[in-house]
Amino acid sequence: MNDRYEMVVGLEVHVQLKTRTKAFCGCSTDFGAPPNVNTCPVCLALPGALPVLNEKAVELAARAALGLGCKINPISVFARKNYFYPDLPKGYQISQFDQPLATGGHIVIGKTEDGKDVQIGITRLHMEEDAGKSIHDRFPGATAIDLNRAGVPLIEIVSEPDLRSATDAGAYLRTLKQILQYLDVSDVSMEEGSLRVDANISIRPFGQTELGTKTEVKNMNSFSAVERALDAEYERQSKLLESGGSVQQQTLLWDAAREAVRPSRSKEGSHDYRYFPEPDLRPLLLDQKWIDDAQGNLPELPEARKKRFVEDYAISVAESEQLTATPSLANYYEGVARASKDGKAAYNWVMGEVLAALRSNDGDISLFPVRPADLAQLLNLVRDGTVSHTAAKRVFAMMVATGKPAAQIAADEGLSQVGDESALTSWVDEVLEEHPEEAKRYLSGEKKLQGVLVGFVMKKSKGRADPKRVNQLLSARGG
């Protein structure tokens, strides 16, 4: 960015709620079904059909609102947003307009240099339904319409124009996604389309409080695309103002192939949505007790979990940050840490061996075959000396491959360390006998030979001797 103009960005994020059925009818929301099989008179907008609101959609939307620090309005009203598009079967979308479900929240996306929270305001969160899908390239000269997605419940989260850089925008999106994952309200996957982002961006000279004219940028398919698109549009607007021009309000599309924004070809003037309250639905009434209960039942949010991990498991802030990146990772770690009572070891193993194994199988940690309790058992075996650290890695690999528990594998493979004093003593004796030269030199004071002798004992015991004890025994001999 340049030092003449300040970037001002607000983001509108649409999130699909993970309900089993659609917002206003009992059709399945399952992804990947053949076209138009998950439809009924309501979501097909057949003449005479009427909407009935899904209680789970309300529950998840309210949970999202509360988790984002918003205030829920006890009375919210649905409204029709009227426009024509072939994948919008009614010719209007049921949404909310001037009485949304929730207003006035915020999230913290980071800290300033002097340690203060960077807070981004959330203007509002409202409920609406998704449109179907238009596929333009399947049949020449025609568009194919699939209404499986029409009617899936969405929430729209509108931020205040508090973002001041593309990096901020990226941080906002990543934090928002994480919070929504923790709230378990959505799959929040941009790749799958359960999270979509539109940006509003304007620029102004530093120091000016009045906002510049904003443009809308759409069609960004990843968080990094959002960042690149914002930088590109900032550049374009800067150049425009520099050369004495002015920014026109318009909609632009991000062209990922060309790494540039370009104007949308659809007519600007056609966006008169003629909002009016939806007469087929009465207002959504949520009493204070319901709202209070929902607040009380909120799952632990990322910030709180991060802090608690540091306290409960004696790990660092940075380590906790890594472990709480997603709720499934945090849940896995917590399972291991609790059962092994060793937060640090759990951290090492989870961030090390577990993630490495997951990466190579492209897996999801909640489906990882080695469950937290199993891993904890292995850590316990290492801690009490039954299995050496080196052997533990081999045991782990076999746990992943066979699904057998740690103790069983260690026993079967003879990988248990031998801590038995007499066995160790006789091995030490044998080694000293078999290597008289080294033995003599060591016993007369060349301490550096201890490692070599330990190595011989390890070899003789096929790796099963407890190296710590062997070291101790040799030291004792050395006098």
Place this chain on the structure above:
Amino acid sequence: MPVTREDLLHIADLARVGVDETRVDELTRELSSILGHMEELAQVDTSTVALAAGVGAGGTPLRPDDRVAPLMEGTLESFAPSMRDGFFIVPRLATHEDPAESGA
């Protein structure tokens, strides 16, 4: 407030009702005349009205998040003007770009 010709063409565009050129003036007059009768509403004092959104007591009923097989007879093909491979088919949108176009 009389309706102008431009107004009429604009709303016909918004409503996707192609109005024949020969009818534009007639419709403009008709709408102006009808709306003229509505002017008396402007004089009515509605300052005391708190708009109760929705008729009747109670909020909107909620339904459980359970799959319901739709009570529907026959196939989509029985009434769809054009279908292929299970999709509804429409002529291509002239300003088509991306699915990002649909919606806000």
Place this chain on the structure above:
Amino acid sequence: MTVDNYTSLSAAQISASVRAGEMSPSALVNASFDRADDIGAGRDGLNIFLYSDRDACCQEAELVRGRLEKATDVGVLAGVPIAIKDNIASLGLPTTCGSKILKGYVSPFESTAVTRLRANGAIIVAKTNMDEFAMGSSTENSAYGPTRNPHDVRLVPGGSSGGSAAAVAAGITPIALGSETGGSVRQPAAFCGVVGVKPTYGRVSRYGLVAFASSLDQIGVVGRTVDDAAIGLEAIAGFDKMDSTSSDADVPLYRLAAVGKPAPAAREPDTEAMRIGRSPVPLPPPPSQTTLKGVVIGKPKEYFPESLDPNIRDLCDRALDKLQWMGATVRDISLPRSPLAIPVYYIIAPAEASSNLARFDGVRYGLRVDPGKGLRPMYDATRSEGFGAEVTRRVLLGTYVLSAGYYDAYYKKAQAVRTLIADDFRSVFAGGVHAIFTPTTPTPAFPVGAISDPYEMYLNDIFTVTANLAGVPAMSVPIGRVRRLPVGGQIITPHFDEYSMFRVGYALEAALGADAHR
């Protein structure tokens, strides 16, 4: 009682007789279709019926008889032939709303109201003609031609439920379903000399009723007599989980009102009620001077203007005299904001309609006109060819009043004034009035083609539209003739008090007797 005097049988009589094995459903279906043929109900005659399938009905009649033989409870409308307005979804016959844009469309699902009729043993004989998308007061706006009034074929039957009112007036069915948004069941009932009921908003499920103005629409019942309308409403009223605006208020046995009892406090199944509900109404005691004792009838001055046709005024006064004779007190009242009703209605209804009709776009069902130039031209051509002139006019009007810059001045203002209109009813009822009585229409039926100015046509609804705006129930009953043309009197009661409405209606009908049709 035989099928030979089919056209004078009430639905309750038919049903009791069928259940007792005295009449067969097939004989009734045939009587109905024979009557339709005799009167010329088809396209080249009075144009009452748009779609019917005699063979399918005969098969259905057999099914009903089969259920009877198995002693399954076939319901309160066993074997009763019923006609349904063309904007109410039914399986088997098309649902085209009197429009070209739905030509040939057969709904794959059925409206809750029709499902309930069938569950009660009724046989749906036809879909009746209507003003396109229920927009009109004469049935002249149908894409399939106007319907003629059986009393005088030069005249309109009223609208938009003209076909349904005509079907009952012609003796084809004792009951027909219509729809109300601004008077579309009451006004044609008045023009055709039959009974027309608009229930409280939310009393009858709208699931399957093709929406015109969602905050006003209700399915209504046309009946040859008050009893027919009452039994029809009993069968279809009640909560429906498919309609978020439907009410879960109890549905009383409306036919109990025939014996002049005050409204039941709670719906306790008692033997007398069951007996009356499930058998022909025992002849109610002839009206006496105490039949309506304690009932206060309001006579609102705004509905009896100086300009009211003196003949209609006389008939209303005669009706009020009868009510008074039966012990009711008539009180002069005022519903001061009533004159604002037409402007309010003609902003709200078209606004909601413009949105409800957006789904008719040629994409998923109905007419598609494709000039081969892309999507936009397809929308425009389909909708301009598919919608008639009145529908186009109202869609444009509705789009205008919702559009940016006009929403506050028009739609929002109209909704606020609507609240005031509803308040007028509330205060009158709170002041001790049990029922309001008015003329149903300012004139009797007029000739086809007589009214061409849209606003003049709208004024036909001047006495009926306030009840739709306020959501209160209202009924039109025949109260006499003017130049041999039927005239209706309207009874309006508080929300969900259809029982009192029927009580007054039954009494008035009995008191007028044959005079109601003279």
